[in-house]
Amino acid sequence: MRPERVPALDAELxxxxxxxxxxxxxxxxxxxxxxxxxxxLCARPSARLWVSRDAEGEPCAFLLCDLVLDEAEILTLATxxxxxxxxxxxxLLTLGGADLRAEGAQLLRLEVATDNISASGLYQSLGFQEIARRKAYFQRPDGRIDARIFLLDLQGFA
Ligand SMILES: CC(C)(COP(=O)(O)OP(=O)(O)OC[C@H]1O[C@@H](n2cnc3c(N)ncnc32)[C@H](O)[C@@H]1OP(=O)(O)O)[C@@H](O)C(=O)NCCC(=O)NCCS
Structure with a gap:
């Protein structure tokens, strides 16, 4: 897997x-x-995008964040x-976190659905801490579900 920052998103990508x-x-x-x-989303000045490519050079995962002053937020992450x-x-999170830190971000935050075990496992393995829960934050076909809010202190990250 080869992660890289993508400064400008084109229609094909x-x-x-x-x-x-x-x-x-x-x-x-x-x-x-x-x-x-x-x-x-990517045309906004606050947007930051990283893409990972497979052995054939095809995109297989991406991370989209917003950076405002010294706080960054994960808008989406998908593999x-x-x-x-x-x-x-x-x-992607390792490179993205390092790039955001180099740009002055101190904190990286995100919301994830409480039943999303894979994403929660991923964030916890990287040192993100759960700081709060948000009631009925995500819409699901069968109703609303709470979100866990995770925060990573980028000082000392990578
Ligand atoms: C969450 C998601 C992005 C993980 O992508 P991935 O490329 O498979 O993750 P990685 O291979 O980098 O996994 C890194 C670590 O995350 C954790 N993890 C990932 N998938 C997991 C799973 N299904 N169950 C438990 N832990 C998991 C593990 O700690 C894993 O390390 P390991 O493989 O050495 O055990 C992917 O499952 C996905 O796209 N899910 C749907 C969209 C989503 O939920 N996005 C995040 C919303 S904020």
Whole structure:
């Protein structure tokens, strides 16, 4: 897996990332983001994007964050189902965290659904701490579900 920062998202890559997002979040019961939505999000000055590629050079995972002053937030993180458990997400968070820190971020935060065991395991393995819960934060086909809010202190990270 090869993670890299992508300074500007083009239409072709946006289409590939939209496919990854739809496949990754379908199993979470959540709607994937379209290529147009991803292009819109990435066009904002606060957006930061990293993509991981497989051995053939095809995109297989990505991380999208916002950076505002000294606080960064994970907007989404997705690995294609066929590329799971090969370190793609860990690699993206490691590079992303280091890049964000170099840009002045002190904290990195995110919300994750309480039943998302794989993502919670990933964040905890990287040192993120749960700081709070948010009631009924995510919409699911069968109702709303609470979110765990995780925070990582980027001082001392990578
Ligand atoms: C969560 C997700 C991004 C992980 O992607 P990944 O590339 O498979 O993760 P990695 O291979 O880098 O895993 C790193 C570590 O995370 C943890 N982890 C990942 N998947 C896990 C699972 N299914 N169960 C338990 N722990 C898991 C493990 O600690 C793992 O390390 P290990 O493989 O050495 O045990 C991926 O499962 C996904 O896209 N899920 C759907 C979308 C989502 O939930 N995104 C995050 C929302 S904030």
């Amino acid at each position: 946006a289409a590939a990332l939209a496919e990854i997002h739809a496949a990754a979040f379908a199993e979470e019961g959540a709607r994937g983001w379209s290529a147009a939505e991803l292009l819109g 294609a189902p066929e590329a799971r458990r090969q370190g793609a997400a860990r690699g």
